[in-house]
Amino acid sequence: MGYAPAFIWPHLQSFLIYLIVMFCGFTITKILRYHLVVKPKLPPGPKPWPIVGNLPQMLANKPVFCWIHNLMQEMKTEIACIRLGNVHVIPVTCPSIACEFLRKHDVNFASRPLTMATDIMSSGYVTIAIVPFGEQWKKMRRIVVNELFSPLRHQWLQGKRNGEADNIMFYVYNKCKNVNNGGLVNVRDVAQHYCCNVTRKLIFNTRYFGKGREDGGPGLEEVEHVNTIFTLLKHVYAFSVSDYIPCLRILDLDGHKSKVKKGMRTMKKYHDPIIEKRMKQWNDGSKTVEEDLLDVLISLKDVNNNPTLTLKEIKALTIELMLGGADNPSNAVECALAEMINQPYILQQATEEVDKVVGKQRMVQESDITNLNYVKACVREAFRLHPVVPFNPPHVSTNDTMVGNYFIPKGSHVLLSRHGLGRNLKVWNNEPHKFKPERHIKNDGSMIVLSEPDLKFISFGTGRRGCPAIVLGSTMTVMLLARLVHAFSWSAPPNVSSVNLVKANNGVMLLEPLVLVAKPRLTPGFYYT
Structure with missing residues (x-):
């Protein structure tokens, strides 16, 4: 051994x-x-601090969108990477790179971030626009596309849209005939309340939550409702610190959480009683005919004849639908009319086109929109030059992806810059900062549409997470601008040489609401409904 x-x-x-x-x-x-x-390699960007990334710079440079755009200009790049906490934020100002994100790699960027505001506004992510990619989004997408905004549904709801288009003309007519205020009309109020009235009528079949007003204007309830909508829109993706360091949410350092919760309480105060009453009517059989989108949502059934949507889903979706129909059309109309006042020949050309197509013996109708190419060109130019928000809602990457020869890590927030795309010098090299509707007129005279699939600017969201109500949004926007131009003559108030086009600090709307002198152009009887 x-x-x-x-x-x-x-x-x-x-x-x-x-x-x-x-x-x-x-x-x-x-x-x-x-x-x-x-x-x-990642896209170029500022060197991040450990743990917090570039959050200190973000907090020290408000508004954040200006800081981001200035960084990109200094670095001479059309795609950047800014680390906020542990999140890679990827702003993009190049149309070709934007198309690469939303066409070639659309499936990898079809999700949304989990934020404090979106969680509260979507009642725990049961809606469509601001929820992450998944089965809930697929379910709601099918319902919204097929049941709420299909071509047949759009036609079914035309009478309600016409009623609100008539009402807003009646309201503006009463405002400009009021000698006490010199015929002044706040165009922002008109545009915002028109858009919210249309959406409210389509969903709830009502213009007013309260008694309303004899002049066609909003009551106290509608004023509060609209103001709350724009407050919520302001906070939906607001670069809140707690969205990048979630452990800070409980502290509510920037006060966003309390404002969002208050806004949601107001929305539910007006929506919930209507929804609950309507649900009871359908359940007890006292209502059997669909009259609006709320009826459609309640009456949807699955293969077993059970309700497709829960009460929670219906309530959350009506709020999101109201938010979605308010800001983009109203802002485009206000800014387009402001530019027209500063360049009277544009207003004259638009007026001449509407007079030629419609005449002066009736109001503009939706059937006229096809032939109003110059008016639509004005709207497209407003979308390009005066986007309602600096960035599109974030697209979150669900996989590591190479885009534009750069590495985009899983979990990145991709921000398509509406400002950057619409003023990109490589695309808009002919006076990009000037309002020129003719740049959208095609030489072959073909019909103009408001959507822009090549992302040279953003009118409505595109791609897998694109806006499902482009037809409705386009119709509302063109109808409002065409009717305002056709039914009234517009001029700046006395002692005002030109309209101030300076934007508010948040980059969303004009710093000052557009207030103009309006005078009727048509026979008085056309303004009464």
Whole structure:
């Protein structure tokens, strides 16, 4: 037995040498691979701090969208990477790169971030526009596209849209005939209440939550409702610190959480009683005919004849629908009319087009929109030059992806810059900062549409997470501008040489609401409904 250790030792030595050689080889290979293999690089951006990233710079440079755009200009880049907390934020100002995100790699960027505001506004992510990609989004997308905004549904609801278009003309007529205020009309109020009235009528089949007003204007309830809508829109994606360091949400450092919760309480105060009463009517059989979108949502059934949507989903979706129909059309109309006042020949050309297509013996109708190419060009130019928000809602990457030769990590927030795309010098090299509707007129005279699939600017969201109500939004926007131009003559108030086009600090709307002198152009009877 004494010879066994002497026999094993040479084999053990060989085995140890083998392990050492393998370990050294593995280490050398790893080192060589690290230094020789080209690693994908992130888009250019400022050097981040540990843990917090570039949050200190974000907090020190308000408004945030200006800071981001200024950084990109300084770095001379059309795609950047800014780390906020542990989140890579990827702003984009190049149409071709934007198309690469939303066309070539659309499936990888079809989600949304989990934020404090979107969680509260969507009642725990049960809606469509601001919820992450998943089964709930797919379910709501099918319902919204097929049941709420299909071509047949759009036609079914035309009478309600016409009623609100008539009412807003009646309201503006009463405002401009009021000698006490010199015929002044607040165009922002008119545009916002028109858009909210249309959406409210389509969903709830009512213009007023209260008694309303004899002049066609909003009552106290509608004023509060509209103001709350725009407060919520202001906070939906507001670069809140707690969205990048979630453990800080409980502290509500910037006060966003309390404002969003208050806004939601107001929305529910007006929506919930209507929804609950309507639900009871359908359940007890006292209502059997669909008259509006709320009826459609309540009456949807699955294959087992059970309700497709819960009460919670219906309540949350009506709020999101109200938010979605308010800001984009109203802002485009206000800014287009402001530019027209500063360049009277544009207003004159638009007026001449509507007079030629419609005449002066009736109001503009939706059937006229096809032939109002110059008016639509004005709207497109307003979308391009005066976007309602600096960035589109974030697209979150669900996988590591290479875009524009850059590495986009999983979980990144991709922000398409409405400002940057609409004023990109490579695309809009002919006076990009000037309002020129003719740049959208095609030489072949073909019909103009408001959507822009090539992302040279953003009118409505595109791609997998695109806006499902483009037809409705386009119709509302063109109808309002065309009717205002056709039914009234507009001029700046006395002692005002030109309209101030300076934007508010948040980059959303004009700093000052557009207030103009309006005078009727048509026979008085056309303004009464």
